[in-house]
Structures are given as structure tokens and as C-alpha cells.
Amino acid sequence: MNLTNIKQPFTEVFPGDFSGNPLQRNTPKVLFSSVMPVDFKKPKLIIFNEKLSEEIGLGKYEEKDLGFLVGNHLPDNIKPYSTAYAGHQFGNWAGQLGDGRAIYAGEINNAEGKITEIQWKGAGATPYSRHADGRAVLRSSVREYLMSETMYHLGVPTTRALSLSLTGENVVRDILYSGNPQEEKGAVVVRTAESFLRFGHFELMSAQQEYTTLQNLLDFTIQNYFPEIQSEGIQKYKDFFENVSTRTADLMVEWFRVGFVHGVMNTDNMSILGLTIDYGPFSMMDEYDLNFTSNTTDLPGRRYAFGKQGQIAQWNLWQLANALHPMIKDEKFLEDTLNKFGDYFWKKHDKMLCNKFGFDQLLESDEDFFVNWQGLMQEFQLDYTLFFNLLEKIDATSDLKTEFEKIAYVPLDEKALSKIKDFINQYELRLEKNEISRAESLELMQKNNPKFTLRNYLLYECIEEIENGKTTLLEKLITALENPYEEKFPEFSVKRPSKYDDVSGCSMLSCSS
Incomplete structure (x- = not known):
């Protein structure tokens, strides 16, 4: 791989801690700390994403590159660092947080000038590890590698994965927080994104009243990642907040489209670019349930349940608005923008459902249709992905009992089958109101309903x-x-x-x- 073009403009612009001290501690008034990855003695490559490597400008993998992929044997131009941020976790202010298991190598520009940041995840402790070891286990690393790539190919904005490697050492984890820690194989993922900046980076500077740094961070972010914003002064920051709100709503709709449940939608896990980041206790939807939460830590409240993700995104944007208020200084604008979020989100959401059902436009009666559909899905625990796949194939000759028993997680009696038949009849009547052909309707469904989701x-x-x-x-x-x-x-x-x-x-x- 070509590592000579990796640069670190972020560390050149913002105040940082250059001590190289990895011990966990507060680092007030800085946005990053220099830190070196662990020197793993017996790493082993599991998988390397050649297509992504070529795309971002790193080129082909050679055996000598394994050292870099686990954070060993770094070229002189790479000065690793981790960033500090704050956040609200499960609705409560948590103060200073930061990259507890993520270490930046820097960023690279490809031939088209596209910026890509590169991180190791699981390569050792940072000042922000909060009494943890900064390592990652194979279990979570496989999940992040495969799920981030799944989301990318589904068309959902996301970070991506460049490589997955074993570290050659074991890591102790208590998987269910039950007091039974066990050794697991350690691993490192190299992940990439246009930027890993989070809501929490802005929250930290605002909470510390470091308003000059906050403004510099805003200017840096807009200049590097929001070229569509051409305004000046306070209007520039207003345009930024509106853009972030729109991107966040768009992301939530995509999560609903494919049935993705994040599990930990804390503000420090929210991307300023509207990307899916931090793949922890996520899940793709099996049986449809608006109250499903993929995270045992989220019980019993189910704050981050599947059906609440749009609402939580809006709540998180309120926290970002509070952080940006010292720069924008216009409470009415912030409130109006946040109040518009719901209308925008639900219009996009309902249009998304229209696409999944093969409807060419949203009709006034569709709201009742969608409510009836949700009730059917939840009552009979129908598989979210398989339901839409089946809807593309069934016709008047289909044996509904046989077909729906394949996608239901509960037994279907005659009463259940009668309700399902009534719904299918409603669906056929609704399709007749389309102004497009059945073939065009089917094509619309096939573009929006995946055949494969990573369960x-x-x-x-x-x-x-x-x-x-x-x-x-x-x-x-x-x-x-x-x-x-x-x-x-x-x-x-x-x-x-x-x-x-x-x-x-x-x-x-x-x-x-």
C-alpha cells in the first residue's frame, strides 16, 4: 500500500496534547492527544478490502503492510492520535469522552481529491479509554467489518472497513456484564470514513466554553466537508445546522428502509455527516417490532428501540443545537429547524414505504394502510425483509398459508390467515391506483427491498x-x-x-x- 500520502491536517489546526501519554485522564481545552498503538507481536490478517483500498488511494496490499494494519511499523509521516469529545449517553450528560479504542492514522486524498480518514479500532489504550484497555475482541471486530460493508452496499451512508486482523493476544471481556469475564481473541479493524467527526466534538468545546476552538471546528468542518455551503458569518453556521439535520433525518429513513437498529444512539455516536458509525450492539430486524431494541443495556426502557430512532435523532439534534447556540445566537431559528425535522422525516419515511410497497406516489389513504400493515406485522411477528420479498412474488394463485408460514415467527391459525388475506386484497386494490405499470412497480420494490440482510x-x-x-x-x-x-x-x-x-x-x- 502507498502510505506516504497520509497526512494529518486536523492536528495542525487544533490544540492537542502531544505528550504521547496513553494513560486515561481528562484533557481539558484540547481536541486530540497523540498516542501510539500497541506493538502486537503475532498479528494475522483475516480479510483485506482490496476494492476499498484502491478506491481511497492506498493501492494493493502487500505482505509487509500487515504491520501497518495493526498499528505496528509506522512510516515517519504517520503520527497517530485520538480525539476528545463529549456526549449524552442514554439521555444523560456524560462529560468528556473520546476515542477509547480508535486511533487515527490520518487522512489520504485519492486521485479525484476525495478525502478519507483512516483509523485503527482496537489497537490499544488512549487517554479516553475510561479505565479500559483500548483493545477489541474478534467477535465485535467481525461484526463491525461485515456490517459496515453491508450497509455500504445497501446504499446506507456509513463508515467502511479496510481490514480485519487478529492481534495474536487474548482480551478479557464480560460479554453480558454478568460477573463472568472470559478470554477472547483480540483483533483490530481498520476503518475509514470521509470524517469521523461527531456531535460530541462540538458538545465538548461548547461545554468547556472554548468558543474560539468551537468556531474554528465549525469553519474547518464546513470548509472540508460541506462545499455546498457558500454563505458567510452566522448564516454559514445556520446552513450547517440545517444540513446536518437533513442528513440525520435521511439516515434514519434509510435505517428504517433496511430494518437496521443501531442500539446505542448516544450523541457521541452521531456523525456530523449523517453516517452510520460505531457498530456495537446493532441488529438487522428479523420479526417486525417497533419496540425491538438490540441492546441489553437499553432494557427495560428501550430508549433506542427500532421505532424510536427518528425521535431520538431529533432529541440528539436538540443537544447539538444547544452546543452551537453560542455561534448561531438565534433560538427561534434553532427551534424552527428542529420543529421542521419531524415533518421532513415523516414525509421521507412515508415516501420510503411507498417505494417498498411499489406505490408511485403517496396518497392520503396510505397512512391508514401503513398503520394496518404495521399492526399485521407485529401481531403475527412477520419477518421484515422476507415480507417484502414475498410481496414481490405472490399472486392470486399463491397458497398464502404455505408462503406466510415461512416468514412468521408464530403459528398462523385460520383467523390469522383471514387477516393476512384481507390485507393482501387491500394491497392489490391500492396497487390499482398506481399510474405506473405493475412491472414498473415491481422494479421500484426490487430497488428498495434487499434480498439479503446480515442477520x-x-x-x-x-x-x-x-x-x-x-x-x-x-x-x-x-x-x-x-x-x-x-x-x-x-x-x-x-x-x-x-x-x-x-x-x-x-x-x-x-x-x-
């Missing part, structure tokens, strides 16, 4: 295989996730096997990684 039980099986030195399932999943709107492997287009219903890691997860 937790598949990740569970893949992780077990990799821990046993096998990569057969990993390779199949890579092929499937790179072609999510095609049915490459029919064996993946089935509901979660019942044997995994109560297995930890196959439905809900903890944050322990």
Missing part, C-alpha cells in the same frame, strides 16, 4: 467459524453483502432458525466488545 445469527455462525480457523462462511457472506439486492444464496433468505431464538448474540447483545 445476527449469521454473524454468530461466522464468528464461530473464524475462531476455529475457517473462513468459508465469511467468504459467502462477503459475496452476499456485496450483492444485497440479488438472491445469491437462497439459504440466507430464510427467517432466523428457532434454535437461535434465545442465544446471546443472535438477537440482543451487550455493549461489551
Whole structure:
């Protein structure tokens, strides 16, 4: 790989701690701290994303590059660092946080001038590790690598994964916080994004009343990542907040489209660019449930449940608005922008559902149709992805009992089948109101309804295989996730096997990684 073009303009602009001290501590009035990754003695590459490497300007992988991919043997031009940020966690102000397991190598420009930041995740402690070791286990690293790439190929804004490597050491984790810590294999993921800046970076500077740095951070962010903003003065910052609000709403709609549940929508896990970041206890939706939360830490309140993600995004934007208020100084503008979020989100959301159902336009009656559909999905625990796949195929000759039993997680009696039949009849009547042909309607559905989503039980099986030195399932999943709107492997287009219903890691997860 070509590592000579990696630069670090962020550290040249903002105040930082250059001591290189990795001990966990507060670092007031700085946005980053220099830190060196751990020197892992026996690393082993599991997978390298050649397509991404070529795209961002790093080029082809050579065996000598493994040292870089785990943070060893760094070229002289790379001066690693981690950033400080703050945040609201589960609705409570948490104060200074930061990159506890992420270390920046820097950024690189490709031939087209596109900026890409590069991070190691799991390469050792930083000042922001909060009494943790800064390592990552294989389990969580496999999940992040595969899920971030899945989201990219689904068309959802996201960070991406460049490589996944074993570190050659074991890491102790208590997976369910049950007082039973165990050793697990350690791993490092190299992940990339246009920027990893979060709401929390702005919250930290505002909370510390470092308003000059806050303004510099805003100017830096707008100049580098929001070229569409050409205004000046306070209007520039207003345009920025409106843009972030729109991107955030768009991201939430995409999560709903593919059935993604983040699990930890704290403000420090919210991207300023509207990207999906920090893949922890996430889940793709199996049986449809608006109250489903993928995070055991989120019980019993279910703050970050699937159906609440739009609402939580708006709440998080309120916190960002408070942080930016010293620069914008216009409470009415901020309130109006936040109040518009809901209208914008629901219009986009309902248009998204129209696309999934193959409707060419949103009709006034569709609100009742969608409510009836949600009730049907939840009552009979129908599989979210498989439902829309089935809807593309059934017709008047279909055996509804046989077909819907394949996608329901509860038994279907005659009463249930009668309700399902009534809904399908309603759906057929609604399709007749389209101004496009049935073929065009079907094409619209196929573009918006994935055939493959990366279910937790598949990740569970893949992780077990990799821990046993096998990569057969990993390779199949890579092929499937790179072609999510095609049915490459029919064996993946089935509901979660019942044997995994109560297995930890196959439905809900903890944050322990």
C-alpha cells in the first residue's frame, strides 16, 4: 500500500496534547492527544478490502503492510492520535469522552481529491479509554467489518472497513456484564470514513466554553466537508445546522428502509455527516417490532428501540443545537429547524414505504394502510425483509398459508390467515391506483427491498467459524453483502432458525466488545 500520502491536517489546526501519554485522564481545552498503538507481536490478517483500498488511494496490499494494519511499523509521516469529545449517553450528560479504542492514522486524498480518514479500532489504550484497555475482541471486530460493508452496499451512508486482523493476544471481556469475564481473541479493524467527526466534538468545546476552538471546528468542518455551503458569518453556521439535520433525518429513513437498529444512539455516536458509525450492539430486524431494541443495556426502557430512532435523532439534534447556540445566537431559528425535522422525516419515511410497497406516489389513504400493515406485522411477528420479498412474488394463485408460514415467527391459525388475506386484497386494490405499470412497480420494490440482510445469527455462525480457523462462511457472506439486492444464496433468505431464538448474540447483545 502507498502510505506516504497520509497526512494529518486536523492536528495542525487544533490544540492537542502531544505528550504521547496513553494513560486515561481528562484533557481539558484540547481536541486530540497523540498516542501510539500497541506493538502486537503475532498479528494475522483475516480479510483485506482490496476494492476499498484502491478506491481511497492506498493501492494493493502487500505482505509487509500487515504491520501497518495493526498499528505496528509506522512510516515517519504517520503520527497517530485520538480525539476528545463529549456526549449524552442514554439521555444523560456524560462529560468528556473520546476515542477509547480508535486511533487515527490520518487522512489520504485519492486521485479525484476525495478525502478519507483512516483509523485503527482496537489497537490499544488512549487517554479516553475510561479505565479500559483500548483493545477489541474478534467477535465485535467481525461484526463491525461485515456490517459496515453491508450497509455500504445497501446504499446506507456509513463508515467502511479496510481490514480485519487478529492481534495474536487474548482480551478479557464480560460479554453480558454478568460477573463472568472470559478470554477472547483480540483483533483490530481498520476503518475509514470521509470524517469521523461527531456531535460530541462540538458538545465538548461548547461545554468547556472554548468558543474560539468551537468556531474554528465549525469553519474547518464546513470548509472540508460541506462545499455546498457558500454563505458567510452566522448564516454559514445556520446552513450547517440545517444540513446536518437533513442528513440525520435521511439516515434514519434509510435505517428504517433496511430494518437496521443501531442500539446505542448516544450523541457521541452521531456523525456530523449523517453516517452510520460505531457498530456495537446493532441488529438487522428479523420479526417486525417497533419496540425491538438490540441492546441489553437499553432494557427495560428501550430508549433506542427500532421505532424510536427518528425521535431520538431529533432529541440528539436538540443537544447539538444547544452546543452551537453560542455561534448561531438565534433560538427561534434553532427551534424552527428542529420543529421542521419531524415533518421532513415523516414525509421521507412515508415516501420510503411507498417505494417498498411499489406505490408511485403517496396518497392520503396510505397512512391508514401503513398503520394496518404495521399492526399485521407485529401481531403475527412477520419477518421484515422476507415480507417484502414475498410481496414481490405472490399472486392470486399463491397458497398464502404455505408462503406466510415461512416468514412468521408464530403459528398462523385460520383467523390469522383471514387477516393476512384481507390485507393482501387491500394491497392489490391500492396497487390499482398506481399510474405506473405493475412491472414498473415491481422494479421500484426490487430497488428498495434487499434480498439479503446480515442477520445476527449469521454473524454468530461466522464468528464461530473464524475462531476455529475457517473462513468459508465469511467468504459467502462477503459475496452476499456485496450483492444485497440479488438472491445469491437462497439459504440466507430464510427467517432466523428457532434454535437461535434465545442465544446471546443472535438477537440482543451487550455493549461489551
